[in-house]
Amino acid sequence: MQAVSQTGLIKEITGGSIITPKGYKTDGVHAGLRYSKKDLGIIISDVPANCGAVYTTSQFQAAPLIVTQESIAFEETIQAVVVNSACANACTGERGIRDAFQMRKWTAKKFDLPEHYVAVASTGVIGEYLAMDKVDTGIQNFQPGIEPAHSDAFQTAILTTDLVMKNCCYSAKIDGKTVVMGGAAKGSGMIHPNMATMLGFITTDANIESKHLLAALREVTDTTFNQITVDGDTSTNDMVLVMANGLSGNTSLTPDHPDWDVFLQLLAKNCESLAKQIAKDGEGATKLIEVEVIGAETVVDARKVAKQIVGSNLVKTAIYGEDANWGRIIGAIGQSSVNINPSSVDIAIGPIVMLKNSVPQAFSEEQASEYLKNKIIHIFVDLNNGKGNGKAWGCDLSYDYVKINASYRT
Template sequence: MLEGIAYVDGGVLAPQGFLAAGVSAGLKRSGKRDVAVIAAQDRCPTAAVFTRNAMAAAPVLVSREHVADGHARAVVVNAGNANACTGERGRADAQAMAEAAAAALGCGPQDVLVASTGVIGVPLPVDLVIAGIKEAVERLDVIGGDAVAEAIMTTDTFPKQVAVRIEVDGRAYAVGGVAKGSGMIRPDMATMLAFITTDAPLDPRACDAALRQAVEVTFNRVTVDSDTSTNDTCVLMASGAAGGAAITPDDARFAPVAVAIEYVCGELARMIARDGEGATKLITVTVTGARDESDAKRAAFAIAESPLVKTAVFGGDANWGRVAMAIGKSGAALDPSRVRIVFAGVLTCENGTAVPFSEEEAARALSGPEVEIVADLGAGEASATVWTCDLTYEYVRINGEYRS
């Protein structure tokens, strides 16, 4: 926990000025909640980042347009169907979701963002979704965060939410967040949705700057299977309900609030990696000694996305040669004679060659729920960290049976 930041209860509803609800509209075969609404009490500064996948889903296309003016009133979400690769009908259905929420909330459709997650290429049962949106709006309250966390899940094994409070110039501000993501995870801004709220009075430019700074070093540093979803969406809404003058990017108050937003995004990002489909271990990959940050990221992702590294961790094998292979193929500049690899806290490679180590000690270190891999490229001073998970038999089963 960073100094000055404290955990609080409430998740996405910890900040003042927001209401939420999650309901079952019949999209999930299980009958569990599958439609959610997060609404600000008033139209407020909002920023969003989306997938860079060229096959972006209809809700992404609609939300990009609606958030362009830097404001929104609400976000509506459905799980169980991605509304992706659904053509003009999909676009119309996403717009209909926004219109239904707007009519129920008493705002304009352009003030509603839309997100969907689930199976690609299947027409959205829009009548069910619209009925769910209307019901969710009727149920909006200040304790609906848990219901939202459940409603946006697909193959997730646990809901993902967190909230913190920070004091800035004698005034307390809260930042809360909720996310979903387990497979098809490699955000480029995984299937990932994240919704962040704050009651700090960020103006639209500060909202956008804070979100982009946070996403770059959190959600953009997660990979489960290297696949970037068609639906990735991350939204930040700032109600300003905690009071105070508007915060701009140049304001001295911006930095501490931005740190709190980054902290929340980082916690959610690690939850997504920990909950990778079939995962048994969270893997933190840190590359140091890189020529620049770009090289550090390139090498870290090469390690984190290597099936051989991920299966070695699953099997409890400190096979550092697979890490060496991954950084070597990454294209990052390195000095082979200076490469150093620490696998699960055990030094396994120094100056590019093997170092004697206890296989038993390494196996014990690899048996826990979290594993860290550190590789020094010996080429500079830059570093980067990426989070991933192990690759298991269960991942194959989950994705082999996904539509069955």
């Protein structure tokens, strides 16, 4: 059952998902790429959808990204996305490219679509070839639907080392019409984007041209997906893709539309929710860390400092150990490339002020340790050097992270 809660112009639809917007279906199946879990998923729109996508900045972009970029470039329109887990189909040469195109072809034939209406995504181990006979069987077994079980099946099929599914759904009034947007994502390790290092899929029934959708996605990505980090590594495969099928019936959105800012807020809500869920579910993580930096010379500077702090292994291990070592935060700030006044910095962990104008403040270690037992940790920094504000999200660094990544292929 879906419930709606409202904050400002944007309403959260609790229990909503990637199939809550009008005209979308999903499914996930076990094709045999993994031993027992679902490993092949599909999103399909009832009608062709305008789209926008952003991709990993890795110089080793995987074969599925190459195929997806070709699909989108043809008409800036897609109708389906097929996704496999277990095998990244990255660094697989010409065979990998052929396999990604074959996935596109089989999916298009299954659903009677033009081939360029299908996008392809993969996640998993690098340098291994897809078992294409299993992929073919899985695609033939797709039966997309609109029930919660169909959404769960898709979300399960795209996971790798993730512990939980990641999803969200929000709505807003645009032109007097209810526009709905839902999202699903996977991401647990290798999350350090200079774009968006994960697989993220967002569906909406908004009416918006692809060029404007892409511009909106790029703008919102800078403050959401670009501001998360788990381990400082960037993947070969990852992207965020948004589909907009126009079935809500609003007049086409452009930056001149009176409700353009509402659409940006709607997109930002979905992207931030998915980004925070990914950071929280970092491999071996026990805590979500949110860093807010104010008082920087520029917004970009504030974001850089926030991400420097949340990406510091020393900060991450201190948070895991529930040690209020604010010196590690200072160390991270000092490593950043932005202009800092070293005599004017304030630092607080949660409600506990530890540094004021760069002068240490007396605080209760017991109170700080108690605060650090929480699952969500807030770090606040005021550089007192301007009006730029920014946030970043990450997770702590635990023993389990090493265990997971020491035996990832086995």
